[in-house]
Structure formats: structure tokens, C-alpha cells
Amino acid sequence: MEFLFFLQQIVNGLALGSVYALLAIGFSMIYGILRMMNFAHGDLYAFSAIFIGGVLAQGWPVYLALPLGIAVGALIGVLVERICYRPLRVIDRSVAIVSSLGAAFVLRNASEYLFGVRPAPFPLLLGQDKFVIGSVSFPLNALYILFVALAAIFLFNTFLKRARLGRGIMLVAQDIPTASLMGVPVNRTIVLVYAIGGALGVIGGVLYGSIYGIVFTDMGFPGTIKAFVAAIVGGIGNLAGAMIAGLFLGVIETLVVVYGGDWVGLPPGYRDAVAFVILIVFLLFRPTGLMGTRVSTAEAGTGASMGYSATTRRAIKLFGAIVVPRWMIGPAALLAAVAFPQLISDPYLLRIANLIMMYAIAVLGMNLVLGYCGQFHFGQAGFLAIGAYTTALLMLNFDVNVLVALAASGALAFALGVLVGIPAIRVRSDYLALVTFAFGEIVRLFILNSGFTRGPMGLPGIPVPEIFGFKIADNVGFFYYALALLVLAYVLCVQVTRSHIGRAWKAIYEDETAAEAMGINTARYKILAFGLSCFLGGIAGSYMATFSRFIAPNSFGVDLSVLVIIMLVLGGLGNLWGSIIGAAIMIGAVEILRPIAEFRIAFIGVVMILIPILRPQGIFSGIGNEAVPFRAWIERWRTKAATRHAR
Amino acid sequence: MLEVRDLATGYGQAEVLHGVTIAVNAGEIVAVVGANGAGKSTLLKALSGLLPARRGSITFDGARIDGAAPEAIVRLGIAHIPEGRRVFPYSTIEENLSAGAYVRTDSAAVEADREAYYRRFPALRERRDRLASTLSGGEQQMLAISRGLMSRPKLILMDEPSLGLSPIMVDRVFEIIQELNKEGKAILLVEQNATRALAIAHRAYVLVTGEVALSGSGKDLLGNEEVQRSYLGS
Secondary structure, three states: OHHHHHHHHHHHHHHHHHHHHHHHHHHHHHHHHHOOOOOOHHHHHHHHHHHHHHHHHOOOOHHHHHHHHHHHHHHHHHHHHHHHHHHHOOOOHHHHHHHHHHHHHHHHHHHHHHHOOOOEEOOOOOOOOEEEEOOEEEEHHHHHHHHHHHHHHHHHHHHHHHOHHHHHHHHHHHOHHHHHHOOOOHHHHHHHHHHHHHHHHHHHHHHHHHHHOEEOHHHHHHHHHHHHHHHHHHOOOOHHHHHHHHHHHHHHHHHHHHHHHHHHOOOHHHHHHHHHHHHHHHHHHOOOOOOOOOOOOOOOOOHHHHOOHHHHOOOOOOHHHOOOOHHHHHHHHHHHHHHHHHHOOOHHHHHHHHHHHHHHHHHHHHHHHHHHOOOOOOOHHHHHHHHHHHHHHHHHHHOOOHHHHHHHHHHHHHHHHHHHHOHHHHOOHHHHHHHHHHHHHHHHHHHHHOOOOOHHHOEOOOOOOEEOOEEOOOHHHHHHHHHHHHHHHHHHHHHHHHOHHHHHHHHHHHOHHHHHHOOOOHHHHHHHHHHHHHHHHHHHHHHHHHHHOOEOHHHHOHHHHHHHHHHHHHHOOOOHHHHHHHHHHHHHHHHHOHHHHHHHHHHHHHHHHHHHHHOOOOOOHHHHHHOOOHHHHHHHHHHHHHHHHHO | OEEEEEEEEEEOOEEEEEEEEEEEOOOOEEEEEEOOOOOHHHHHHHHOOOOOOOEEEEEEOOEEOOOOOHHHHHHHOEEEEOOOOOOOOOOEHHHHHHHHOOOOOOHHHHHHHHHHHHHHOHHHHHOOOOEHHHOOHHHHHHHHHHHHHOOOOOEEEEEOOOOOOOHHHHHHHHHHHHHHHHOOOEEEEEEOOHHHHHHHOOEEEEEEOOEEEEEEEHHHHHHOHHHHHHHOOO
16 A cells, blocks of 8 residues: 555656656757757747647647647757857857856746746646556556657657767767768757757657646746756766656655655755755766766867857956056046945935945856856855845844844855855866756755745845944945945955965866866865855845845845846956946846836846857957057057058 | 869968968879978868868869868768867767768668778777777777778878877878878878878978978978978988
8 A cells, every 4th residue: 555655656756757858858968969058948848838738728639739839849949059059159158058048038038928927727638547556546647658758769769879860960969070071960960959859848848738737937947957957867968867867856856745744854845956956966976977978078079178268258458448547447436436325316226226236246256256266156146045044034033233144144155155165176067057056046945945034935124234333224324335345345356366366266267177287276276266256145145135124035046146147247257347347237227127027037038148149258358358558559559650661 | 183272261360371272183192291380280171161261262173162061071072081080989980980971872882881991900890889989099090091981082181190109000001091092092191290291192282380381292392401401300
């Protein structure tokens, strides 16, 4: 009896796992070929599934609706490749991740706009027949789903082995230029991979709808994450591995939901955290996946290895281009900032200025770790949350002074940041992005599911902060508080990046192996970068708590981490001034776009796609590079005149 | 057969070749020698379409091929055997050979060709089901050459085929080049090992910082004092 119930859960888990397996195969294949994480993968699957559900609801027959939906999914895959990835093939991958997230945003917004935010019904295409043993019934559709998934995967695998186009895919995955020398049409092959990946994802979406009877926009992002986790656990590029890992993930998740509460007191809200924990464990201990890997280590020849990073991080000389002496800029900007609240009394503008400064602090932190040290960090939202909740809880429960709370927030964020930095010793680039991302999500899920944080209700009524007897109660007060924090953060960043630490980071960014060979303790410096980055995240979070007086876990989702990264990329990696300006532009854009709120996410997505394509070095560096400082200009003019005379 | 006129190309902002003019006639071995960074590999990459030409023209059998994609150039009968062998590491020997015949659809003849290369290089036949990454450097070079020949090219572009090989293997590679030439293939050979390359070449060009500095028959250049001093280290 007990055993039959367990078996039933296994069957349910396998059905869910089939969906993950189909998603994971597409994801793994795209990653294996281009070494690019397709963050839009899950949103593609959600979009197409809702589309098919809608078409079926219109009364279309299944045999027309399914092929149409699969074609739509394949087409979206092709468009994503063409628009977001092809122009970026040889560019630094931190910017490629941004553009891929941009595509996900656009798709999500399109889905919300076209289909609404509420879950849409999906017909149970596979029926609801059950197979009863004793008092336990087994859903037959779960078995059908498993069968459909296995059949799709088997067909695809045969295609890869036997068909000419399939063999082309395998060659491109190993070595792009050499594959083209063999006569494999590389671009067409890559498009094909995206199309097939999209189609397999759509089949997964249809199966999902057929089990649960509903499909919705928000299933997209978790879909991406599950696909990625399964792809990693299975070994990137290893399709059989991805399949088995997908099934495994589905089973584990189901078991945690059913038994987790009884066995270890785990609330079902932690369901999604399971995937993250599995991910982190695997990345740390078996980064090549359960069964090792076939394609992923084929670094040679992938476009990504041609790296653009030197260009990307060319120092930005925006202010150097202006003839005003450099040393005057800082004090002038500071003076303008100090005078700002005196000149502008509009509370709305002051609020925006406060927000900008808050974000700028978090972006500066991000800049240290990603812009200088070159380590992916996608969990800054988690550290803002840690800072915000530490400050809020201390002030609410223990009546602690705001400065003490601020220090505690920074310290805790630093400590946890160091903890997150430890994986950076073992895993690199994209994997690290996922570990940090997973950590951020775990923080959010922890806050959401804990009692002392009041879960989803959040913490209201955070007391008015008081510094040296002054109550900070209005926007002007918060303005100066934020300004002080920002200046301190900026000075900290300048000092650190100019010191030996900054030079070590730069060396690690350019070539980690070489840096190590030069005697740099790369582990220590990477961990330090994470610690400082998260420290600034915690400070920004602490400010956020006192400034907004109410915090809730919802504010600290992935969107926040992504926003911080966009601000950084916008301002230019490795440019401290740029971080502040990037924050200002993004917050400004969000405010200006308020009237067209329904397209806001799509707009941000488009920006994320375009910036890396048009200006991989950030918007500002170009101005600095093209406009020549006055003295150099004179110099150049003289040389020209001299050569003319010589003739 | 192959005519290159005033070809310029490069990477990003850096122009590497500044107007190179060379020719390969049917049945010839033509060597391109020169120092590191002279643009030898860049020349081959431009010929096979991996790098776009920025100026000048490339004509093969009377048709312009500058601007064509690499996969189209293979079909016309030019095989580029890249520097460092670049075998597909996670494919078997057999799959690597099939990859070379990707553009061909006559599967029976492909099969026959593969058998022919197995006869020629028995070491490959023994390991046909092993991953190419498990081969030694010399075996990988044999595989890379066979793979290139599987497309039945008229002209073979060889980039540093003797690089990193043992002296015995170097001898073997130069032997193979001459054998292939006797079978009627035209060969454009890029080599750092200038003495050996010039010794087997009918004609040769000396490339200096992206321009042709000297040209002539292989024998003449081998005897040329300046070439001796600058490139042959004697």
C-alpha cells in the first residue's frame, strides 16, 4: 500500500520529468553548439503552449493545432538565434547572457499581452484514464507522456546519428570553422538547432498542459532553470544524460513535495529550491555532469573562444573627452549633487534620485565582481534582500540604530558573499552565473517560506532612521543619506580597483590561468570580489528597507538581479562612473515608460538585446574613444602639419 | 587553376595581407614560405572563405570565389587542411572521414574512397571506431589529410602539415604530398620548414609582412642567398 503510493508518485514524477527532459535536450544542444545559455528557452515553451491551448480552445482540431504550435515554437527559436545570438557569436559572453535574457523578457511580455496573465486552460489530450491497483490509481496519461517524450528523443537522436543534417550538427558542435571547411553550412545548421530545440520545447509544453490542464506565462522562467539544471546534471551536450537528468529532476521534485513535509519538515514552497540545490551540488562536485560529457569540453573552434573581452572592457573615458580638467569633475559632480535637493523640491524627482543612488550602489558592487574580476554574479537581488531584511528585522525587533543595522547588513552580506564566492574557485563563467543565480533564488525562497520574515506578507512599518540625533523622515533626508552612502561606495571602489587588488582582478579577467601562473592567488581575489560586491548589495538593500519602509520577498526576484546587470552593461563593464549613469538611465527609462506599463518589460528586453549588439563595450565608451582629448588633438594636428611640410 | 590578384584581408582593424598576387597551375606544388606573422595562414583562410577578402580577387577554374562561403568553396573542389590538424575530437576516425565527404552524395564511391585511405594508412583502419582525440599527432595529421581528400578536391591547401611532428613523420608527410601531386592534385603548401617545402615545390613565393617579396621556382629560391640568410638560417 505504502509502496504502491510511492510508486504512484514515481510515475507522476516521471511525467513531470518528461517535460523537463524535452526542455533540457533543446537547451543542452544549443549550449553544446554555441556555448550560449538560451535563457529564452523556457519562455518559448510557455508561449507556444499557451498559443496551442488558445488555438485548441478556438475549436481547431488537434492534428492542425499541434503542428502549427510546433512551427510557431521553431520559428521563435529561429528568430531568437537570428536577432540575439548570431550578431554576438564572437563577443564576450557576459553580454550575450544579457541579450538572451532580453529575448526572454520580450517573449514573456508578448505572452502576457497577447494571452493575458491568468493561467489558460489546456485540454487533457491524453485522457484521464487510470489504472487501479488496490486502492491506488495510476494515471495512465503519465505513462503516455513518458512514452511520447522517449519517442521524440529517440527520433531526434537517430536524426543526429544517421541524417546528413544531423551529422552536420555534431560537427558544428565540435569545431565551427573546421566544420565549414568540410562543407557544412554553419549558419543554416545553427538555425536548425534552434528550430529543433524550440520544437522539442513545444512538445514539452504540450505535455505539461496535458498533465496539469493549465498553461501560463510564468511557467517560462522555471522551465529555463529546470532545463539548465537537467542539462548540467546530464553533462552539457550529452543528450541521453540530459534526458535521464530531466526525468530524475521530475521525480525528486515530486517526492519532495509529497514527502518533504513529513520527513524533514520542508514546506512545499521549497519545491523549486530543490532544483537549485541539485544544481549547486552538481556544479561544485561534478561539473561535467552525471555521465561525463562528450561535447562540452570541445572548446576549440567555438566562436566564443575568439573572445572580445579586451574590447569590451576598454576603459571608458567619457569624462576624459571633455576639456574640463579631470580633477574638477568629481568635486563638481558632488557639488551639483549636494545642491540638488535645494534646487529641486519636487518630491517625485527626489524619490527617483534616491532610487537611482540606491541602485548605483548595487551596480558598483556588481561592477567589481563582473566588470573588474570578470566573474559572473547573477544573484545580487539575494544580497539586496539580505541587507534589507537584516536592517528591517534588527530595527523592528531590537530597536537598533540604523547605522548599526547598516553595518550588520553589510557584514552579513559580505560573509554570505564570500560563501557564494567559494564556488567561483571551482566553476567558471556560465556555470557560475547559475550557481549565483540559484543562491539568490534560495535566499528569496527562504524569506518567502520563513515565519520570522512573515513570508509573502513582507515587513511593514520599518521605523524612521535616526543618525546622530537627526531623524531621516523626508525625501531630502534620504537623499543625503543615499548620497553619503554612494560617495563612500564609490570611493571604496576607486581605492580598491586602483590597488593591487584591482590589478589582480584585471589579470584574472584577462586570463585566469596566466594570472595564476604569475603567482596571483586567484581564489582569494575572486572570493574577495564576491564579498565586496555582495557587501555593496547589502548596503543598498539596507538603504532600500529604511527608504521604502516596507519590504516583501517579491521585490527581490530575478528581475532585480537582471536589472542591476543591465545597468552595469549599459554603463560599461569596468567603468565606475558608468555604473552610476547606467542606473540613472535605466531608472529614468522605467519612469518615462510608466504610461506604457504593459510594454515596459518588452522595452527593457529590447534594450538588452540591442545594447550588446550595437555597443558591446557599453554606451559611453565610444564617445570617449572617438572624441579626442584636447591636448592629444593638438598633438595630432601638429603631426599632420609636419608631414605636410615634409612633402 | 587558382589565381589570386591583389588580395587584402585581415582581422578586425588589422590588415594582414596587403595585396598578394599568386597563382597555382594544375598539377603543381606551390609553396608559400615566410616568417611567423607573415600572413601565410591568413592567405589560406582567405582562399577557403574563412576570412572575407577586403580587396582583390580570387579566381578558381575561371570563376570568382572571393566572397563565397567556405561550404560553397569546398564543393568547387578546394580542400583546406587546417593548421594544427583540427580533427573532430569527439567523433570516431570513421566519422571524421565521413565528415570530409559531407558535400558528396555518392555514398558507394565515398565508401570506396574511405577504404582506399584505410589501405594507405593502416593505422587509421585499426582505430576506426576510436575517438579522434585518442590518436597521436602524426596519426591525426594522416587523418586530417585523408579527411580533406575525402571531398575529392582538385586543389589542396595545406597549412603547416609538418608542425609538431616527429622527424620520421615529417618525412612521411612530405612523401605523401609528393604522392598526391603525382596522382594529379594541385597543392598549395604553407610551411615554416622552408628548406623541405622549397625542395619539393615546383614554384614558391616568399611572403614578408603580408606581401610577396620574392617568387620563383623552388630550386631557385632554395639557392637564393637572401632567402638562405633570412629564412633558412644558414
